[in-house]
Every structure is written in C-alpha cells, then in structure tokens.
Amino acid sequence: MLLKRLFGIIPVVFGVLLLTFLLSHLIPGDPVEVMLGESATAADRSALRAELGLDQPLPIQFVRYLGKLAQGDFGASIHSHEAISHLLAQRIPATAQLALLSLAIAIMVGLPLGIIAALRYRRWPDSLATVSALAFAAMPNFWLGPLLMLVFALWLGWVPVSGMESRLSIVLPALTLASGLAAILTRMTRASMLEVLNEDFVRTARAKGLPERTVILRHALKAALLPVVTVVGLQLGSLLAGTVITETVFGWEGLGRLLVESIEKRDYPVLQACVLVIALTYVVVNLLTDLVYARLDPRVRFSS
Amino acid sequence: MKKWPQVVLLFWCAMAVIAPWLGFQPDAIDLAHILNAPSLTFLLGTDDLGRDILARLIAGAGVSLTVAGVVTLVTFTAGTTLGLVAGYYGGWVDRVLMHVTDVFLAFPGILLAIAFAAVLGAGVDNLVLALCLTSWVGYARLTRAQALSLRGRQHVQAAQTLGASTPRILLRHVLPMLAPALLVEATFSIASLIIAEASLSFLGLGIQPPHASWGAMLRDGVRYLLVTPHYVLAVGVSLMSLVLAVNVLGDTLRDNFDVKR
Numbered sequence: 001m002l003l004k005r006l007f008g009i010i011p012v013v014f015g016v017l018l019l020t021f022l023l024s025h026l027i028p029g030d031p032v033e034v035m036l037g038e039s040a041t042a043a044d045r046s047a048l049r050a051e052l053g054l055d056q057p058l059p060i061q062f063v064r065y066l067g068k069l070a071q072g073d074f075g076a077s078i079h080s081h082e083a084i085s086h087l088l089a090q091r092i093p094a095t096a097q098l099a100l101l102s103l104a105i106a107i108m109v110g111l112p113l114g115i116i117a118a119l120r121y122r123r124w125p126d127s128l129a130t131v132s133a134l135a136f137a138a139m140p141n142f143w144l145g146p147l148l149m150l151v152f153a154l155w156l157g158w159v160p161v162s163g164m165e166s167r168l169s170i171v172l173p174a175l176t177l178a179s180g181l182a183a184i185l186t187r188m189t190r191a192s193m194l195e196v197l198n199e200d201f202v203r204t205a206r207a208k209g210l211p212e213r214t215v216i217l218r219h220a221l222k223a224a225l226l227p228v229v230t231v232v233g234l235q236l237g238s239l240l241a242g243t244v245i246t247e248t249v250f251g252w253e254g255l256g257r258l259l260v261e262s263i264e265k266r267d268y269p270v271l272q273a274c275v276l277v278i279a280l281t282y283v284v285v286n287l288l289t290d291l292v293y294a295r296l297d298p299r300v301r302f303s304s
Numbered sequence: 305m306k307k308w309p310q311v312v313l314l315f316w317c318a319m320a321v322i323a324p325w326l327g328f329q330p331d332a333i334d335l336a337h338i339l340n341a342p343s344l345t346f347l348l349g350t351d352d353l354g355r356d357i358l359a360r361l362i363a364g365a366g367v368s369l370t371v372a373g374v375v376t377l378v379t380f381t382a383g384t385t386l387g388l389v390a391g392y393y394g395g396w397v398d399r400v401l402m403h404v405t406d407v408f409l410a411f412p413g414i415l416l417a418i419a420f421a422a423v424l425g426a427g428v429d430n431l432v433l434a435l436c437l438t439s440w441v442g443y444a445r446l447t448r449a450q451a452l453s454l455r456g457r458q459h460v461q462a463a464q465t466l467g468a469s470t471p472r473i474l475l476r477h478v479l480p481m482l483a484p485a486l487l488v489e490a491t492f493s494i495a496s497l498i499i500a501e502a503s504l505s506f507l508g509l510g511i512q513p514p515h516a517s518w519g520a521m522l523r524d525g526v527r528y529l530l531v532t533p534h535y536v537l538a539v540g541v542s543l544m545s546l547v548l549a550v551n552v553l554g555d556t557l558r559d560n561f562d563v564k565r
Contacts (some may be wrong), residue, residue: 011403012403012407015403015404015406015407016407020419023420026423027424028425134551137551138495138547138551139498142502142506142523143536143539143540143544146526146529146536147540149526149529150533177480199565236412238413240413241415242411245506248506263418263422270424273424275415275419278411278415279410279412282410283410299494
C-alpha cells in the first residue's frame with residue numbers, strides 16, 4: 001500500500017508538469033510578441049523564439065522542458081535574464097518561513113478553540129468560537145490583511161505596515177495567512193471532538209475514575225485528532241496559494257510576490273516555475289499527510 | 305433574524321438589478337471631489353479619482369454576482385455531465401476523468417485560476433474562462449462518486465430492465481437522487497467564486513479599469529488606507545456579508561437535506 005501510494009503520485013506529477021508546460025501555449029496570439037512587446041525587432045523575436053524552443057514541435061518542447069527540469073534548470077527570466085532557479089532560491093526561504101509560522105499559529109489557535117467549544121457545547125464559549133470561525137472563514141486574505149494593517153500598524157503602530165526589514169514584519173502577514181486555516185481547524189476539531197466524546201471508550205475512561213483532564217487529553221483528543229490531520233494537510237494547499245495574495249498585500253518578498261511580479265512583467269517562464277513549485281510542494285505535502293495518518297491510525301496500514 | 309442570509313443575499317441581488325435605475329455613475333471621474341469623507345452627497349465618500357464609492361460598490365456587486373452566477377451555471381452543467389457519464393459507465397472514461405481531476409486538484413486553491421487568468425490576459429471574459437476551467441472539478445468528483453454507487457441500486461436496474469434509454473436513466477433515476485448534494489455544493493461554490501473573482505481582480509487580472517469590482521476597489525483602497533479607511537472597510541464588509549450569507553445558506557441547506565460533505 002505504501003508503494004502504491006508512492007507510485008500513485010507519478011501520474012499526478014506528470015499531469016502537473018504537462019499542465020504547467022501547456023500554460024505558456026494558452027497565451028492568445030504569439031507568446032513571443034506578448035512577452036517582448038510591440039517595440040521588439042524581428043531579430044529579437046526569433047532569438048527569443050529559438051531560446052524558448054518555440055520553433056520545435058510541441059512534444060519535443062515538452063521533453064526538453066522535462067529534461068531541463070530534471071537538471072534543476074527552470075530557464076531564465078525574460079525580464080532580468082537571471083536564472084529562474086536562482087530567483088526561486090532567493091524567494092523560497094521567505095515563503096517557507098511565513099507558511100510554517102502561519103501553520104503553527106493556526107494549530108495553536110484552532111485546536112484549543114475547537115476543544116473548548118466542544119467541551120462547552122451550546123454554551124457561550126461554543127457560540128463565540130463557532131461564530132468567529134464562520135466570520136474568519138468569510139474573510140479573504142486581501143480584506144483581513146488591510147484590516148489588520150489599519151488597526152495594528154497604522155492606528156496602534158505596534159508593527160510595521162509592510163516590507164520585511166523589521167523582525168516584527170512577519171506578524172501581520174502570518175496572522176492573515178493563518179486566519180482561514182485556524183477557522184477551519186476550529187470547526188473540524190469541534191465537530192470531531194463532539195463525535196468522540198459520545199463514544200463508549202470515553203465513557204469507560206470516565207467510569208474507571210480517570211481525572212477529566214486525562215480523559216479529554218489522553219483518550220478523546222487522540223482519537224479526535226485523526227480526521228483533523230487530513231484537513232490540515234489538505235488546507236495547507238490553500239495556505240500556500242494564499243501566500244500569493246498575502247505577500248502582495250504586505251510586500252513580503254517571497255514566492256507568491258515573485259509570481260505576481262512575473263504576471264505584471266509578463267515574465268511567463270518565471271510564472272510557470274512558481275506555479276510548478278507551489279503545486280509540487282502541495283503534492284508532496286499531501287503524500288506526507290497520508291503517511292502521517294497511516295502512522296497515527298492503526299486501522300490504516302500501508303504495508304500489506 | 306433567522307432568515308438574515310436570505311435577506312443579505314436578496315439585498316445585494318436587488319441592488320445589482322436596480323443599479324441602472326438608481327442614477328449612479330460609478331465610472332464618472334470628478335477631480336474636484338477626491339478622497340472625500342462620507343457625506344450626504346456621497347454616502348460612502350469618494351475614491352482617488354473622485355468617483356462615488358457607493359455607486360462603485362453597487363456596480364461591483366453586480367459584477368461579482370454575475371461572474372459567480374455564470375461560472376456556476378457553466379461548471380455545474382459540465383461537471384455534472386462528465387461525472388454522471390464517468391460514474392455510470394466506468395471503464396476507461398472514468399479512469400481518464402479521475403486522472404484529469406487529480407491533476408487539477410494538485411494545484412491548491414486559487415493558484416490554477418490565477419495561472420490561467422495570467423496567461424489568457426486581463427479582462428472579464430478571460431476571468432470567467434479561467435474560473436470555468438478550474439471550478440468544474442468539484443461537481444465532477446461528487447457526481448461521479450454518487451453515480452458509481454447509484455448504478456447498482458434496484459430502481460436503476462429496474463429501469464434498465466424495462467428498457468429505458470441511458471440518458472433517461474441518468475436524468476430521471478440517477479440525477480434526482482443527488483440533487484440535494486449538488487445544490488449544497490453549488491451554494492458553497494458560489495461563495496468561493498465570489499472570493500475568487502475578487503482575488504483575481506485584486507491582483508489586476510479581472511475586471512479592468514475604469515469599471516468597478518470589489519477586488520480592484522480593495523487594492524485601490526489599501527493605497528489610501530490612512531486617508532480614507534472607510535473605503536477599504538466598506539468594500540470588505542460588503543464582501544464579507546455576501547460570502548457569509550451564502551456560506552450560512554449552504555450550511556442550512558446541508559443540514560436540511562442531511563447531506564454529508
């Protein structure tokens with residue numbers, strides 16, 4: 001089963017590569033003309049066409065694309081002529097830092113809120129947690145971000161408005177990015193806990209006189225967290241995609257910002273590379289989530 | 305109070321529909337009244353080109369709802385048809401569809417829509433196209449899974465024995481069984497499409513200036529956050545009210561139909 005799951009991602013990865021490759025062929029009209037603008041000479045155009053291999057048939061272009069990727073060669077930026085692998089290496093650490101901090105915040109907020117809501121079912125802590133989870137889920141990053149910026153940076157002056165000069169610069173983008181996942185985690189943990197708290201083994205644990213703390217934390221929570229793990233894995237994707245907007249709002253120089261800059265400059269090879277890196281990261285994260293799930297849940301074992 | 309989601313949704317739909325008769329000029333530039341605070345003439349103030357923010361907010365609601373509606377209609381039809389055929393027939397059609405949806409689902413969230421919109425170029429047509437290309441997957445997966453389990457049911461087998469044609473079986477005996485689940489899916493999908501349209505417009509990929517859209521207004525508003533905070537607040541609260549209303553409506557529908565997600 002483990003091998004099956006591992007091999008299962010091969011067609012997906014192949015499809016992701018094919019779709020990102022085909023992206024540049026969706027550009028209406030002549031991509032070279034779009035990339036270079038109208039002022040370019042015919043010589044410039046044919047040079048770029050040859051550089052991108054656009055004079056070759058599609059299948060050959062795709063095989064070349066794969067061959068280069070296998071060597072870690074993402075091509076060069078049309079705008080700055082820099083190697084894209086170099087650009088990515090510059091930007092990925094900032095995004096990784098932001099995404100991991102957001103994940104940590106979301107877990108530290110979402111799990112306790114969900115547990116408290118389940119334990120105080122239908123009382124005010126539950127209502128408060130449920131309503132705020134609903135509200136935060138309806139707040140896209142490009143609206144929560146400016147709101148936090150207005151209150152905490154412009155009015156209160158606690159943190160910088162944007163950029164990444166100060167150590168506190170990461171606070172607002174991380175909170176913004178964490179909000180959606182925290183909301184979903186709260187809802188999921190609450191629902192999962194409510195289900196588990198009615199199970200026989202929880203009643204048994206209580207009946208044999210275990211302290212309530214042990215019943216909740218050792219017995220109920222352990223079982224309730226299983227479905228939550230899957231959700232975290234799946235939602236990490238939305239978090240990765242959310243970096244595109246959040247980094248734009250706060251001027252955080254990461255992968256998402258690079259992607260938006262590449263759109264503005266019509267630097268399609270850079271755009272392709274960013275999309276590919278984010279999608280492949282997501283595929284790997286999902287694989288890891290399944291493996292973690294299999295380790296946590298004795299009922300799922302990948303080995304036969 | 306219990307019906308507030310319906311009220312909010314109806315409010316925005318009504319505003320969008322009657323907007324042409326309100327006498328607003330959302331795109332009219334008035335350089336004498338730049339970045340005005342809310343007043344009796346301009347209830348929500350004016351933006352950096354002196355345009356009436358309230359008028360643009362209503363115009364933006366129209367864009368948002370139209371885009372979400374059109375995309376939902378197209379993807380619902382296409383996704384459901386694909387899912388029905390794949391789930392009912394199985395075999396290679398099903399395997400191909402599953403592989404394709406797996407690939408689409410490998411691009412998290414709004415990423416693929418951003419990529420499509422970026423290469424297709426800005427503009428509302430390409431925005432709708434980009435969202436259509438990426439939003440059919442949910443319907444296809446849902447319908448396929450349900451059709452797969454329904455094709456063995458007795459009432460479907462009875463219809464087959466009686467000699468009913470396949471389209472008739474699919475439309476009369478399979479589709480009605482999964483209508484509640486599809487309706488719930490469509491409701492949540494409208495909420496995420498409203499956010500997706502605003503996200504793409506925020507990145508400059510959707511509706512082009514001078515026309516108003518909530519995403520583009522938020523981007524403009526952020527630039528003047530300190531001068532006119534009410535600009536961003538008005539657009540954000542509007543967007544949130546609409547998304548929240550649709551989501552709560554989806555929750556209610558799901559509970560009423562007892563649909564599991």
